[in-house]
Amino acid sequence: MTTTSWMLGLIAGCCAVTIVPRVLPFLLVRSVKLPAALLRWLSFIPVCILTALIVQGLLIQPENGRRIAVNWPYVLVAAPTLLVAAKTKSLSASVIVGVVLLAIVRWAM
Amino acid sequence: MNNHPAGEERHTPAPNTIAQGFKDCAPTLLGYISIGLAFGVVAAASGLSFLEVTLLSWLVYAGSAQFIICALLVAGTPLLSIILTTFIVNLRHLLLSLTLAPYFTRYSVGKNIGIGALLTDESFGIAAVKASKEGRLGDRWMNGLNLTAYISWGLSCMAGALFGRWIAEPEILGLDFALVAMFIALLVLQLRHIPAGKLRGYLLLILLTAALMVIFSSFMPAHTAVLLSTVIAATVGTVTIR
Known part of the structure; x- marks a missing residue:
């Protein structure tokens, strides 16, 4: 049950770059009519x-x-x-x- | 409804309930569980601790990206290169989300963020088939579908990391084919809702996509090939299929 701050940084970074393309279009289509x-x-x-x-x-x-x-x-x-x-x-x-x-x-x- | 892709054929919609979403997710579970277990085993073998496997599976929640992260870690890749690669691998979610998002504009921002954050290739496939069948998608149904997938993935990855040593190679059982089999079935179901007059065009589009995939895959990473083939083929479809 161990980890390093380097690994936590990596996981946080990967989480951010994965969630943005997933969520962004859902926010975009609310304000912009496609x-x-x-x-x-x-x-x-x-x-x-x-x-x-x-x-x-x-x-x-x-x-x-x-x-x-x-x-x-x-x-x-x-x-x-x-x-x-x-x-x-x-x-x-x-x-x-x-x-x-x-x-x-x-x-x- | 506003901003809504045209569905050619309308059926009576199934109930918009979490339970219905759970039910419709069932066929994907074999894929999620076997690949999740395999990921846990691979991650543990790559030197990740149980805590790291757990965080990765629940926070990143992207099958192919998680495997690639492990491979890059083993190769001693710098942090920013791994993050950049993960970004490129998961860029296809932009297409998936953009395709489904117009069906959910009537719901709150919070609900939309929740639905988008848990979207996967598999839940997209099931939702896209339902959308072309019924012409609309419900929030509770989508959450049931997404949460079932999310929880089974997270738990399977953790189980794989914990009990990996005692799990037989999933390859021997043929379980590694579950995902491809499901994509094949989803494609067939998707084609059922294409009007007869357009079917020939769609079949040609499938051939084109496959040909582009074979060409691109020979000189670029698979995830980039998927993205590029899809974008090009969809553009050709937009221009040629009327």
């Missing part, structure tokens, strides 16, 4: 950022000079997970099927 074009742009953010986060998960980040790689077990399991999601429209079912299938793939490999 233009229609910006609202239209924002309507595309969910689909685009979810896609980007999925692709980020399916890739293995390059480390010390190596090239970017595909996480094949993930890609293999992503396809049936997509089908389950489309069929059941259930988040829970998709997550459970995905996790179980990945465990099976790892066990089989």
Whole structure:
């Protein structure tokens, strides 16, 4: 149960730089009426950022000079997970099927 | 309602209660718990004390940033560089908050700060799907969703740091896929509320985002690639999808 003032400073700094981008837009939209074009742009953010986060998960980040790689077990399991999601429209079912299938793939490999 | 993004399809809204928010958060819990546990284990192994893991998880509350902070600490990175990196990693919250904020303008400043402060990729995904389904979002529902996620994350990180030695590798169980699986399901649910005439455009936009991600990820950090791909693809969508 120990820490240093250096660590406390670090955690406080990281807390500040994380909370500002989270909260600022909520304060901004109260005083500024967002233009229609910006609202239209924002309507595309969910689909685009979810896609980007999925692709980020399916890739293995390059480390010390190596090239970017595909996480094949993930890609293999992503396809049936997509089908389950489309069929059941259930988040829970998709997550459970995905996790179980990945465990099976790892066990089989 | 003012300043409100257009939702094409309206359904009967589910009740605006904390309990409903808790219920809707349930599918994300497997992801939060397994990754929180993993973070606690990694953080303890990186030399962080239990108190430090606790403070980091409850005050910073950002999964990928917390892992990166540990890696930078191990590498002996100076304080300001770690803070700057955390800022860049979490800059995408600006987009998430800006997308959801117009739905909450009818509530007080205090409520808006509370909702924004606890927004994550996952709670954003669930709220965005609900917003396109029902055309509105409620404060109590959002707080239920956010608090459930926040508390399970904080407790899981602490448990990981405390009991890490006895927890099996989450990788063996396939739990590390929980987050990706959920994002896939959220994307599918999001697409259900796109009018049929625009679906082709959206599918092309998904392909574009994926292609940009592959290109950018090969020469920049993943979090910057996510931010840049999203901004570019959303701009292309605004111009091309009518």
